[in-house]
Amino acid sequence: GESVGLHLPTLSVQEGDNSIINCAYSNSASDYFIWYKQESGKGPQFIIDIRSNMDKRQGQRVTVLLNKTVKHLSLQIAATQPGDSAVYFCAESGATNKLIFGTGTLLAVQP
Amino acid sequence: DTGVSQDPRHKITKRGQNVTFRCDPISEHNRLYWYRQTLGQGPEFLTYFQNEAQLEKSRLLSDRFSAERPKGSFSTLEIQRTEQGDSAMYLCASSPLPGLNTEAFFGQGTRLTVV
Numbered sequence: 001g002e003s004v005g006l007h008l009p010t011l012s013v014q015e016g017d018n019s020i021i022n023c024a025y026s027n028s029a030s031d032y033f034i035w036y037k038q039e040s041g042k043g044p045q046f047i048i049d050i051r052s053n054m055d056k057r058q059g060q061r062v063t064v065l066l067n068k069t070v071k072h073l074s075l076q077i078a079a080t081q082p083g084d085s086a087v088y089f090c091a092e093s094g095a096t097n098k099l100i101f102g103t104g105t106l107l108a109v110q111p
Numbered sequence: 112d113t114g115v116s117q118d119p120r121h122k123i124t125k126r127g128q129n130v131t132f133r134c135d136p137i138s139e140h141n142r143l144y145w146y147r148q149t150l151g152q153g154p155e156f157l158t159y160f161q162n163e164a165q166l167e168k169s170r171l172l173s174d175r176f177s178a179e180r181p182k183g184s185f186s187t188l189e190i191q192r193t194e195q196g197d198s199a200m201y202l203c204a205s206s207p208l209p210g211l212n213t214e215a216f217f218g219q220g221t222r223l224t225v226v
Contacts, residue, residue, distance in 0.1 A: 042219055042220070043202055043217035043219045099144070099204075099215060103152070
């Protein structure tokens with residue numbers, strides 16, 4: 001099968017541990033941010049989003065933190081499971097909803 | 112299945128041939144986006160439509176590329192005189208409301224291989 005994760009930064013964690021994936025975004029005018037999960041051979045899948053008027057948002061097992069001062073976004077996954085193994089992308093957008101994607105991080109969960 | 116649908120899932124073509132991909136967005140989504148993704152990279156924006164109007168095109172979209180959304184529903188992306196550098200995953204996404212920050216939902220993509 002294809003390997004989406006070639007040349008990507010890799011985060012390797014043990015099953016059950018918490019994972020933190022970081023992302024630096026480029027445009028200080030961006031006001032909406034999304035984390036996507038992409039499994040090999042599939043399209044990106046929405047995980048969680050956050051608007052620029054917030055600095056933290058929680059979902060089920062996931063938390064996104066936004067630091068606008070340093071243009072930094074992070075995704076925290078609690079109790080990481082093997083099914084969480086994938087490439088994770090952060091994306092930023094403005095008024096047009098056009099998404100600008102970061103490089104991506106490969107999350108490898110060891111059983 | 113009410114998600115974004117793309118057809119075909121895979122396409123192998125010889126260099127110089129024309130190819131056309133189709134995207135069916137989520138019903139009643141106003142905005143439709145095309146992205147291209149190469150191995151190990153994030154998706155790169157190509158173009159987007161609001162209803163039938165093509166509002167923005169990336170510089171990545173050369174003259175050989177054309178996209179349409181004639182009735183504001185499905186969209187097609189055509190690549191003429193394909194080159195090996197066109198080999199990539201072509202992703203379509205749609206989002207519901209213009210002007211608001213709502214997430215874009217992606218299809219499974221069309222994997223193009225130019226030989």
